[in-house]
Amino acid sequence: MQKNALHILLADDDEDDRLFFKDAFEEVKVQTKVEFVFDGLQLMEHLHNPDTKLPDILFLDLNMPKKTGKECLIEIKKTDHLKNLIIAIYSTSSSDEDIEDTFIHGANIYIKKPSDFNALKKIINEVITLNWHYHTSGLNRDNFLLSLK
Amino acid sequence: MKWIPNFNSSGSLRFIFIIAIFILLFLSSITYKHNQDLNESSKLVMHTYEINIQLEQLMSAIKDAETGQRGYMITRNSRFLAPYLFSRDKVNTSFIALKKLTADSPKQQENLKKLFKLIIQRYVSFENCLKYSEPRTYDKRKLDNHMFGGRILMENIRFQVDKMNDIEKKILEERLKKYDEEISLSPFFSISLFLAALIFILLAYRQISNDIVRLKIYNKKLLISSGLMAESEVIGKFSTWQWDLESNKIDYSDNQFRLLGEEPKSFIPKKETFLEFVHPEDKETIENSIQGIIDNKRLPFVYYKIVRKDKQIRYFKSTGKLLVDQQGSKILLGINFDITDEHLLNIKLQERNNELEKSNQELASFNHVASHDLQEPLRKIQTFISRVSDADRAVISDSAKEYITKIETSAKRMRVLIDDLLLFSRTNTTKKEFIKTDLNELFKNAISELAEVIDDKKAKITVSDLPKLYVIPYQIEQLFINLIGNSLKYSQPDILPTISIESEKVLAADYPELLDPSVKKYHKITFKDNGMGFDTQFKETIFVLFQRLHSKTDFPGTGIGLAICKKIVENHKGYITADSEINIGSLFTVYLPE
Numbered sequence: 214m215q216k217n218a219l220h221i222l223l224a225d226d227d228e229d230d231r232l233f234f235k236d237a238f239e240e241v242k243v244q245t246k247v248e249f250v251f252d253g254l255q256l257m258e259h260l261h262n263p264d265t266k267l268p269d270i271l272f273l274d275l276n277m278p279k280k281t282g283k284e285c286l287i288e289i290k291k292t293d294h295l296k297n298l299i300i301a302i303y304s305t306s307s308s309d310e311d312i313e314d315t316f317i318h319g320a321n322i323y324i325k326k327p328s329d330f331n332a333l334k335k336i337i338n339e340v341i342t343l344n345w346h347y348h349t350s351g352l353n354r355d356n357f358l359l360s361l362k
Numbered sequence: 363m364k365w366i367p368n369f370n371s372s373g374s375l376r377f378i379f380i381i382a383i384f385i386l387l388f389l390s391s392i393t394y395k396h397n398q399d400l401n402e403s404s405k406l407v408m409h410t411y412e413i414n415i416q417l418e419q420l421m422s423a424i425k426d427a428e429t430g431q432r433g434y435m436i437t438r439n440s441r442f443l444a445p446y447l448f449s450r451d452k453v454n455t456s457f458i459a460l461k462k463l464t465a466d467s468p469k470q471q472e473n474l475k476k477l478f479k480l481i482i483q484r485y486v487s488f489e490n491c492l493k494y495s496e497p498r499t500y501d502k503r504k505l506d507n508h509m510f511g512g513r514i515l516m517e518n519i520r521f522q523v524d525k526m527n528d529i530e531k532k533i534l535e536e537r538l539k540k541y542d543e544e545i546s547l548s549p550f551f552s553i554s555l556f557l558a559a560l561i562f563i564l565l566a567y568r569q570i571s572n573d574i575v576r577l578k579i580y581n582k583k584l585l586i587s588s589g590l591m592a593e594s595e596v597i598g599k600f601s602t603w604q605w606d607l608e609s610n611k612i613d614y615s616d617n618q619f620r621l622l623g624e625e626p627k628s629f630i631p632k633k634e635t636f637l638e639f640v641h642p643e644d645k646e647t648i649e650n651s652i653q654g655i656i657d658n659k660r661l662p663f664v665y666y667k668i669v670r671k672d673k674q675i676r677y678f679k680s681t682g683k684l685l686v687d688q689q690g691s692k693i694l695l696g697i698n699f700d701i702t703d704e705h706l707l708n709i710k711l712q713e714r715n716n717e718l719e720k721s722n723q724e725l726a727s728f729n730h731v732a733s734h735d736l737q738e739p740l741r742k743i744q745t746f747i748s749r750v751s752d753a754d755r756a757v758i759s760d761s762a763k764e765y766i767t768k769i770e771t772s773a774k775r776m777r778v779l780i781d782d783l784l785l786f787s788r789t790n791t792t793k794k795e796f797i798k799t800d801l802n803e804l805f806k807n808a809i810s811e812l813a814e815v816i817d818d819k820k821a822k823i824t825v826s827d828l829p830k831l832y833v834i835p836y837q838i839e840q841l842f843i844n845l846i847g848n849s850l851k852y853s854q855p856d857i858l859p860t861i862s863i864e865s866e867k868v869l870a871a872d873y874p875e876l877l878d879p880s881v882k883k884y885h886k887i888t889f890k891d892n893g894m895g896f897d898t899q900f901k902e903t904i905f906v907l908f909q910r911l912h913s914k915t916d917f918p919g920t921g922i923g924l925a926i927c928k929k930i931v932e933n934h935k936g937y938i939t940a941d942s943e944i945n946i947g948s949l950f951t952v953y954l955p956e
Contacts, residue, residue: 227738229742229745230742233745236749305737305738305741306737309788326741327741327745328740328741328744328745328748328773328777329744329745329748330745330748330749331748333745
């Protein structure tokens with residue numbers, strides 16, 4: 214793997230979703246390095262570990278055992294060396310409440326897990342090619358939810 | 363607070379009576395004096411006459427003596443001398459009486475002395491006459507002299523007696539005149555005083571009878587209102603008590619006894635008696651609030667339980683207020699309400715509420731299950747199917763290919779169902795924020811949402827000016843999408859669909875069977891199409907959840923769309939109706955309150 218490969222971390226307890234995610238990244242043309250954690254506790258341990266190289270983008274599932282994605286999000290944003298981490302919420306839910314909450318707590322983008330593999334590839338492609346500096350500075354509720362047809 | 367009618371005559375009555383009594387006392391003292399005076403004057407008259415009589419007797423005694431002496435001198439018969447001899451005693455008796463009678467007047471005493479001297483001189487002259495008429499000592503010249511001198515003395519005596527009589531008469535006249543003056547003043551004066559007293563008493567009588575009439579009226583009113591009060595206490599399950607803070611006397615209304623489970627007036631209420639009825643749990647609170655009444659002169663609402671003798675527990679609510687009557691005495695008025703029925707009802711309501719809350723929570727968790735847990739396996743099914751690549755499909759059998767297609771269709775339908783269900787439940791559970799919104803804007807949004815279908819079907823949509831209303835914007839937009847979408851979906855195959863939307867203001871009174879008359883005006887928005895229509899017997903059922911009039915192969919759908927429409931309109935306290943004619947078109951009417 215190359216040195217300048219994009220470093221991706223997915224926190225998701227669902228094995229199938231991790232599989233889809235991994236397969237989709239393999240088919241994306243950009244050089245990436247994808248890592249997985251299986252629940253919220255493991256995610257926070259991983260991030261707090263001084264040996265860890267922080268990811269470029271963290272994909273965070275909301276519905277996880279032990280510690281939910283929302284709790285992780287709040288904790289990350291409270292931690293000094295983690296608060297600038299780019300966080301993409303990656304969830305089955307598309308409830309207004311979840312979208313509103315994660316926006317308020319400082320997530321960068323909200324992705325509803327698609328039900329089509331091609332759609333997933335498209336989304337991933339979009340997210341990793343996004344100009345994050347530009348996106349983050351102009352972040353608002355309308356472009357927070359990444360919607361792909 | 364003035365809650366006792368004003369009878370201010372009692373003060374003036376007292377005044378009138380006091381004046382009348384003084385007048386009468388004065389009158390009686392005058393009468394007494396009058397009587398005294400009369401008595402005095404009659405005594406005076408008597409006194410004068412007595413003096414007069416005594417003087418006359420004196421005179422007659424002397425005349426008798428004179429007459430007797432003359433008889434003797436002529437006849438020399440000593441029988442004639444008897445009156446002369448007796449007359450001296452008579453003179454002495456009269457003289458003693460006169461001396462007594464004139465004791466109060468020095469002037470008369472002086473006159474009496476003179477008279478006495480004259481009488482003595484007269485008797486000396488009698489003696490001399492007798493002496494010189496005796497044959498032995500007869501002296502004509504001396505006898506003549508003494509006889510003549512006796513004559514002059516007699517005239518002097520008469521003169522002196524008359525003088526004394528005159529003086530007495532004068533004194534009598536003077537005194538009588540003085541009394542007359544005093545008495546002549548009083549009759550007029552006392553009659554007028556008597557009349558004044560009479561007028562005062564009559565005035566008082568009039569005042570009293572007026573007061574009695576008024577009292578009778580008030581008494582009647584009081585009787586009626588106290589009767590009504592007692593009745594209303596029974597009906598309203600409340601009671602009153604009065605606590606006279608000065609005399610420390612407590613009065614219960616009849617119903618107060620009944621509320622405590624006792625016969626009216628079966629005991630004499632005291633501050634402590636009430637506490638005996640209070641439930642042990644609430645005793646301290648009530649004790650404190652009784653102390654609070656005394657300290658603060660008022661009683662804020664207090665809720666507590668009481669235990670009747672038959673162990674029945676009743677729930678009470680009490681309050682009180684301090685009243686000050688005209689006499690300035692302080693009375694604490696209290697009201698007790700028996701709220702047992704309401705309390706039990708409240709408990710029942712609370713239970714129902716809890717149940718409802720529970721079921722609401724269940725609904726919310728169902729919502730979560732639907733939104734998350736049901737979607738997740740479905741999403742995976744769809745993703746896995748999407749991963750069956752064209753290359754894979756080429757190597758499997760035709761029937762397997764068909765099965766996969768059917769799985770795909772079913773999964774899609776399942777997704778639509780879940781999404782619609784979620785939409786329906788969210789219409790119910792999400793926050794209802796009413797914002798003044800231009801419905802024309804919402805309509806535009808709806809049209810752009812449906813743009814693709816409208817283009818496909820080459821539909822013609824016309825709209826009149828829509829109002830600005832306080833609505834939940836995204837719900838009304840959803841309503842427009844669902845109703846227009848419905849018309850597009852059930853359009854007739856050979857005819858280009860036209861949908862016209864119109865709005866007008868109507869009065870609730872014009873639709874008495876449908877609209878709530880407490881809201882005066884409604885906006886009536888109609889959605890009219892030229893679609894295939896439906897049988898009017900279904901015009902109610904089409905709004906019921908999962909009710910479908912067509913098979914899902916003809917028209918895919920979940921039977922939720924119109925149910926959502928109804929829910930949205932109900933959220934806005936409005937009404938929705940449908941009417942239709944097969945192959946002509948349908949008309950949906952929405953009424954939203956202004």
